[in-house]
Amino acid sequence: MGKIVFERVVKQFDKTTIIRGLNLAIADGSFTVVVGPSGCGKTTLLRMVAGISAVTSGKIYIDDVDVTNIEASERGVAMVFQNYALYPTMTVRQNIEFGLKNIKVPKEERDRLIAEISKIIGLSALLDRRPSSLSGGQRQRVALARAMVKKPKVFLMDEPLSNLDAKLRVQMRTELIELHERLRTTFIYVTHDQVEAMSMADTIVLMNNGQIIQTASPEDLYHEPAHIFAASFIGTPPMNILRCEGCEFAVGFRAEHIHMREAPEDAALRFDARIITREMLGSETNYKIHIPYGDVMAKNPDASFHPGDRLSISIPQNNVYLFQATGERIPFDKEKVRNFLGAAEKKACQEESTGLEKKRDEA
Amino acid sequence: MKKDHLKSYLMISPAILGICLFVVYPMISLIGISFTNYDLVRGSGKFVKLANYEKLFSQPAFGEILSNTLIYTFYYVVLTMSLALFFAFLVQRSNWFDRFVQGVTFLPHITAMVSVSLVWMWLMDPFAGFLNYILEEWFHVKGLQWLQSSSTAMMSVIIINVWKSVGYYTLIILSALKTIPADIYEAADLDHSTKLRTFFKITIPMISPTLFFLLVVMTISSFNVFDSIKVLTGGGPVRSTMVLVYYIYEYAFIHMRLGYAAAAGTVQLIIVSFITFIYFKLLQKRIYYK
Amino acid sequence: MKTLMHNVAGITVLILKLVLVAIFVFPFVWMILTSFKTIDETNMYPPTLLPHAWTTEGFSKATGLGNFAVYARNSIIVTLCSIVIQFAILIPAAYAFAIKEFPGKKLLFSLVILAFMIPVQVTFVPVYLLMAKLGWLGTLLPQFMPFMANAFGIFLLRQTFMQIPDEIIEAARLDHARERQIITQIMLPMARPTLATIALFAFISSWNSYFWPLVMTDQDQLRPLTVGLAILKDAEGTVNWPAIMAGNVILFLPIIAMFLVAKKQFLGSFSYLGIK
8 A cells, every 4th residue: 555656757847848757666654755956856746646747758656556647636645735735714624624525424434533633633622723823833733634534545745844943843853753653654755855854764765857866765875875966965064075177086975974183094085184164063063174175074073173273184985985077976996086186186176275285095 | 638628618608708799799890880871770781881981080070079088088087197196195094094085085986977977967056056156155266167168068077087086096006005115115214205205206106007007097998988978968068078989879879870880989999999009018018127 | 393394294184185085075975965955945045055954855756756666676686687697607717717727728818808908888889789689678688798707807806716826726636626616615715805896896887887778778667776867867847956866875875885894895905906
């Protein structure tokens, strides 16, 4: 129940192709988050599963049934919209009931279902209120209840938390995760916020420009990004990427893997550096550091560095990521790294003002 | 897909049918009839080509009527627009008194033109009417003949029509004024602008699209003045208040000469279409500049 | 010094506003007061303001006039039929133009705009002939059928429908709602203010209309109140002002009643028109 497959799905709108030949399988019962920058096509994807956006070509399967041409209401899906889309002239109860009434569920059954849902979601006191008298968080719950009461195979959520204030957002995040644990129904959740994606998903589908960049668990996406885009989209702060014009490769490493005192034995990269800014966040400190190849971000429990300090930073080999200039990830190779550093040096990718020399690893 | 289209067509078909039957067809038919000498008594007519138009344009009376219509339009539009702006400026606040005044200016608009005409006819009675009483007793000015004299009848009709419609336009301008953000006034205030200057240099330019639209609406509606004239003067005295629509009405239903009336009607159609056309053209330009 | 000027300005404005109120209210007051006077009193000079002897002569004369009841009945029937038919036609049309996609939509909508711009004074002659041909001249039909397509209403309601967020309609579709349910249970309730505005304007327009029924009716039995009243003026030798004013007061009653009840609606409806 609730397995989704996209087969060569294309979406065109007014002669522009938004999604090209997309293939994707979403496992039953998963909490899949589709994440990407604005305009990447994630909401379009969601709407195509729902059936409210037509597919230009290709097929969509729900539980191995081809639903491409089936009405939205016949697909057994429920959706929570970004702006909740509650019926403004109806009470909360009527909002939740509407769908049930339309498929002729008898009154006692409806009342029972509504009572059940209200208890789970915490709406029992609000049933006779109108949406206009509810807060954002309450409206969100009504939208959720309306979706849940349908007992769908798939829950679709279009950035449901983006209109809530930060505190509420964090609270709702955990509530949604708990809900998923409890229901074990497939959740497909769309967001542009990579933090949300990382914290909630068991599978992340990263999209950009109508294409899927990578589908993986949060851990895999974080530790083994398949593309520069994935590496720099996921993570706070995003991965530091060193690149330059005309170079064949690019090199990346994460902020928390920068060693600021002693160089580890397996250091693959070493740079002379200078601290530019310092943000002390409590348990760790973010530094913006200048190296000959540009500015990078470092994250460290050590808060003792200050702007202007000169130091030497190094990154262990295990934490160095190597990419083609076109973006694909390739396995670590010392030669290629050396190649990159050399080329970058020559192509005036360095800053003149510091007059530092680059040191290269000879190990 | 096809089935859904069919449903849509079904949903709009009564409206479209109504429009075709009662707007489009009559327009075409009007032009067609104008080329005949259709007579309401006989109930038939023959094709006479441009005879009606020749007759129309050779009538000195027709020239008189056109100029009457234009005079009416000119004064009506100028008076209504300036008064509406003035009233909007005067009562633009949201306090209860201003809103009461707003409501009051709107009363004439929802009243039947027939009623308005009859009341004013009574007020304008040269002998026992209230207006002349005020003029003679309060201002010591000789009373006017108002609707009874060919030199004052047109002005009287204009005054009555302006009185009836100015409130409506005032309210539209007021609602356009509401769309101007408050900070603009605050900025003008800080710039030491007087209320008057703010109104002319800032407010009016900002609502100019609405004003432009109203200008066109006023012009077109002024071409269609009929009710007041029928009740008040019947086109007189001495045809001084004879305007285009009344002329058409007279020839169609009193003289029964439909063909001729249709020719006059076609002239009116052309004028109205022309104005509308100019409006849309200018509107395009504006949108382009915006 | 500035405050003094300020006060003078303030007082001038106040006086202006009061004059304004007087100019607009006075004719109505006059109308009502005259309706309670005797004919002789109305022919007196100087004209009196308050009636010397309050009488309902005017009202009995106006209502006693042969066909007054008929005129009133006609006005009521025509106006009601007008509103009912217009709504039956404009609601689906506005919905289709707002929400649905179909070939020729733009062209067909421009037809609606056209209808909006063409005044009845252009179409009356051929429509009269059409009514004759259809054999409708002996009925009340010509007074409301030609207005069955309320272009203003289609325009306004379409705009309101277009402002309803797509998501709500999509949510309703996911809730297994059929199109008709979406319209009646979700969209129309949301459009209540607009519907009230359209009804108000339709009522006023039909109730107060004079030119059109004048043209379309030959028989006295078919005439509405407005036409009847105008005839009243020419009825006798000397003009019976109290009767005429009484008739006008009666004509005005439903309008003023609605205005007072729905004042907010009336004055609020201008926000639609202001944005053009």
